[in-house]
Amino acid sequence: MISKDALKAMGLTDExxxxxxxxQTEDMKxxxxxxRLDEVTTEKDGLKTQLADRDKDIKALQAAKGSA
Incomplete structure (x- = not known):
């Protein structure tokens, strides 16, 4: 986003x-x-890891159940 000072330096009027x-403000809405993107991405990656761990645990429990 370009600053007001930079725009004025280009010769634009105040209007x-x-x-x-x-x-620019409207476009950025x-x-x-x-x-926030980084925060959500980090949270998503943590949840993916938790799911992978859970899936491993489920497979291990199923294997243990089958051999018991």
Whole structure:
């Protein structure tokens, strides 16, 4: 996202700067912040690991049941 100062340095008027910033803000509404994405990805990876461990435990229990 470009800053107001950068836009002014390009020679845009205050009105043009406001319109550009408003348009950028509107465009960004549907995006998730990187920190939130990283948080959810880490949580997902942890859950995948838990599922894999659970599946191994289930297979081990089934094997133990079959040999008991």
């Amino acid at each position: 043009q700067v406001t319109k550009v910033i408003d348009a 549907g995006y998730v912040p990187r920190s």
